Amino acid sequence: MLLRHSRSSIPLALGVAVQACAVGGGTSLTPAAVVAADSALQAAIATERSIDPASFPPRTIGVAPFRVSAADTTLAVLGYGLADLLITDLSRSASLRVVDRLRVDAFLRETGLVARGFVDSATAPRMGRLIGARQIVSGAVLAPTPSEVRLDGRLGDVASGSVRAVRGASGSLDRILDAEKDLAFAIFERLGVTLSPAERALVEQRPTRHLAALLAYSRGIRDEARGDFRSARRQYRAALDRDPGFANPAERLAQLGATLGADRLAVERAGILAVEGINRRMPPNVIGAGDPAFRQQLTGTVIIILNLP
Numbered sequence: 625m626l627l628r629h630s631r632s633s634i635p636l637a638l639g640v641a642v643q644a645c646a647v648g649g650g651t652s653l654t655p656a657a658v659v660a661a662d663s664a665l666q667a668a669i670a671t672e673r674s675i676d677p678a679s680f681p682p683r684t685i686g687v688a689p690f691r692v693s694a695a696d697t698t699l700a701v702l703g704y705g706l707a708d709l710l711i712t713d714l715s716r717s718a719s720l721r722v723v724d725r726l727r728v729d730a731f732l733r734e735t736g737l738v739a740r741g742f743v744d745s746a747t748a749p750r751m752g753r754l755i756g757a758r759q760i761v762s763g764a765v766l767a768p769t770p771s772e773v774r775l776d777g778r779l780g781d782v783a784s785g786s787v788r789a790v791r792g793a794s795g796s797l798d799r800i801l802d803a804e805k806d807l808a809f810a811i812f813e814r815l816g817v818t819l820s821p822a823e824r825a826l827v828e829q830r831p832t833r834h835l836a837a838l839l840a841y842s843r844g845i846r847d848e849a850r851g852d853f854r855s856a857r858r859q860y861r862a863a864l865d866r867d868p869g870f871a872n873p874a875e876r877l878a879q880l881g882a883t884l885g886a887d888r889l890a891v892e893r894a895g896i897l898a899v900e901g902i903n904r905r906m907p908p909n910v911i912g913a914g915d916p917a918f919r920q921q922l923t924g925t926v927i928i929i930l931n932l933p
Contacts, residue, residue: 661730668754675753677782683815686723686757687711688743694767702765703742705842706804713808716826719817727755729849738849745778745787752782761811771796775803779814790814798835837867
């Protein structure tokens with residue numbers, strides 16, 4: 625089920641829950657936090673003309689899902705999974721402030737791009753303005769043959785409108801994460817970021833070497849963007865079945881956790897979305913929906929019905 629709503633449709637009680645879930649230093653991704661991200665995105669759209677991207681820190685960066693061009697349609701979800709892994713790798717550097725994927729997902733839903741599955745260089749500047757990122761990474765996954773893949777990236781400066789190509793990498797499909805690592809290091813180089821030995825070691829880690837596990841994980845990330853958390857949990861379990869050592873889906877499952885009692889009921893009553901609870905753990909330099917820079921607008925509607933003679 626897709627998460628779609630207008631600000632006026634959010635009950636006041638749920639708005640209070642949204643405010644309670646907004647915390648600094650990361651994202652507490654409860655159902656209310658998802659609603660808060662969408663509401664904040666809508667508030668940014670309402671004031672879009674007044675947003676000055678030049679005021680964003682130069683090293684504030686967002687990562688959009690990649691465009692996938694492959695004869696094999698099952699590879700289309702890689703655009704989501706690779707972008708998610710790239711967010712993790714870029715957040716290893718203390719020199720960057722990485723926008724949490726919760727904001728990116730809100731942008732994709734609100735602009736109708738979640739079905740399309742990628743953001744191109746024409747859309748990237750608007751995405752940066754609305755999510756508060758000075759730099760936007762977009763790119764393409766090209767699979768000209770069933771066994772070969774190439775990953776190309778672009779780095780767009782939202783303030784200047786300039787787009788710079790980032791050195792891509794190619795190789796065999798079963799080693800696609802090698803290309804993702806090469807792209808991450810190329811982005812650091814483009815931004816003039818010097819990694820410490822410890823940061824470099826973290827970026828170099830390969831979370832999995834199983835393509836089937838990576839595809840299942842990518843489907844889970846896509847389903848989260850769509851707001852279908854039940855399906856996302858099934859996909860993360862499938863990824864773990866294929867590679868029990870794959871830590872990313874295991875962490876996502878732990879974050880999804882058990883169903884939320886009161887929060888779930890509140891969301892169901894609001895007619896927005898019944899989802900699972902998430903307590904998300906991200907590095908401290910990841911900007912989440914609770915960050916004060918991400919403006920939030922809470923709106924409640926009270927309907928009074930009078931039966932008069």
